[in-house]
Amino acid sequence: xxxxxxxxxxxxxxxxxxxxxxxxxxxxxxxxxxxxxxxxxxxxxxxxxxxxxxxxxxxxxxxxxxxxxxxxxxxxxxxxxxxxxxxxxxxxxxxxxxxxxxxxxxxxxxxxxxxxxxxxxxxxxxxxxxxxxxxxxxxxxxxxxxxxxxxxxxxxxxxxxxxxxxxxxxxxxxxxxxxxxxxxxxxxxxxxxxxxxxxxxxxxxxxxxxxxxxxxxxxxxxxxxxxxxxxxxxxxxxxxxxxxxxxxxxxxxxxxxxxxxxxxxxxxxxxxxxxxxxx
Numbered sequence: 001x002x003x004x005x006x007x008x009x010x011x012x013x014x015x016x017x018x019x020x021x022x023x024x025x026x027x028x029x030x031x032x033x034x035x036x037x038x039x040x041x042x043x044x045x046x047x048x049x050x051x052x053x054x055x056x057x058x059x060x061x062x063x064x065x066x067x068x069x070x071x072x073x074x075x076x077x078x079x080x081x082x083x084x085x086x087x088x089x090x091x092x093x094x095x096x097x098x099x100x101x102x103x104x105x106x107x108x109x110x111x112x113x114x115x116x117x118x119x120x121x122x123x124x125x126x127x128x129x130x131x132x133x134x135x136x137x138x139x140x141x142x143x144x145x146x147x148x149x150x151x152x153x154x155x156x157x158x159x160x161x162x163x164x165x166x167x168x169x170x171x172x173x174x175x176x177x178x179x180x181x182x183x184x185x186x187x188x189x190x191x192x193x194x195x196x197x198x199x200x201x202x203x204x205x206x207x208x209x210x211x212x213x214x215x216x217x218x219x220x221x222x223x224x225x226x227x228x229x230x231x232x233x234x235x236x237x238x239x240x241x242x243x244x245x246x247x248x249x250x251x252x253x254x255x256x257x258x259x260x261x262x263x264x265x266x267x268x269x270x271x272x273x274x275x276x277x278x279x
Contacts, residue, residue, distance in 0.1 A: 006245070007055040013270075013279040014047055016097060020090045021046055048072040049081045054270075057263055060247025086262030092177070095153075095265050098272030099178040102152055105276045109149025110180045113209075114192045114236035115172060117144040117165035118244075120252055127257035130160025141252050143243070143264065146172040151235035151242070152275050153268045154178065158261060166197045173207045177268075192233035242271050 009017075024043070052071045056063060056078075066075040085091065102108065122129045122141040132140030140161030146154045155176045157168045180189070191209040193200075194216050204211040212232070219231050244250045246267040254260040273279045 007051070007058040009047065009051045009054055010279050013273065014050070016273070016278075017050055017090075017094060018046070020093050020097075021085065022088050022090070044073050044077050044081075046081075049078055052078040053082050053266070057246050057248045057266055060250065062253075082262065083259065086258055086265075091262050091265035091269060095269035095272060096177050098269045098276070098278075099152070099154070101278060102272050102276045103178070105278075106150070108152070108154075108178070108180075110189055111187050112149040112190050112192065112232045113146060113154065114149075114151075114233050115144075115146050115169065115197065116194060116233070116236040116240075117142050117168070118240045119161045120250065122161070122252035124253050124255055125257075125260070126255045128158045128160055128260075129252075130162035132161035135161075141260070143240075143249075144168040144172055145236060145239055145243075146176065147236045147239045149232065149235060150275065151238040152272055153239055153243075156264055156268060158257060158264065164196070166200050169197065169200050169203055170207060173204075173209070190232075192236075194233060239271070243267055246270075 048071060052066045052073055055061070055071070056066070063079045064075045066073065066078050068074050071078075099108065119132055119134060119140050119142050121132075121135065122139045125139060125141055129139050129141050131137040134140075142159050142161045142163060142165065144157040144159065144165055146156075148154055155172045157171045157175065159168060180187075189209050190212055191204050192212045193204075195213065197204075197211075197213050201211045201213060214233075216233075219233060222231075243264075246263070248254075248263050249260075249267055252260055254263065270279070
């Protein structure tokens, strides 16, 4: 792999992104236009726009730090395209395709899945935000996640920091980006969770999962004293570690939920593709 910087976009990644971008509006052949074809401001290079978005995601820099001199495209154009592509579902579809490729190359571990949440600072957020009980009541947001057995994300749900994670179980399971395909005999799906989900065991069963809920300390003790015991819940913590390497997510400065959701989807898609050794 020749890529050395985490915000650089490889040819393989761009080949997967470009077909997902919305098509530009074409001129109506039966309509008279005052401006000749090709006149006016030239269009921007979409690859440079995407590279700038990935740079913002990875480094956590402000949108207005993007400059034409260095990035080849202006900050206002980058942010406008980012919002348009988020609304069009480009990053969500990229995540879905990344999971499909990961499933084809590595195989999604459907049998053992994990669920948990992480709380992040959100000083400027205006949607899906609430007082963080672990940060003296300051504004915070919570990312709830469901991962497969290797830690690759299957679904994410964003709430305020004061919303208990156990209330998002059904949303996470129903809104999985990719579902298990019935290929021959369908395997049972086990869901590992910590003690916060104790009261949701019946709901988890109703949603088709076998719940495995135990305190973190109990799992750690079992590792010490039970030969052959394999801890499975921890992989969701690994996902959060991967996610927080994207510094634009680590501290949420996005005011709208849509913008933050777009960044999270893009980060999840990059994780899926990286775990497949595609980028």
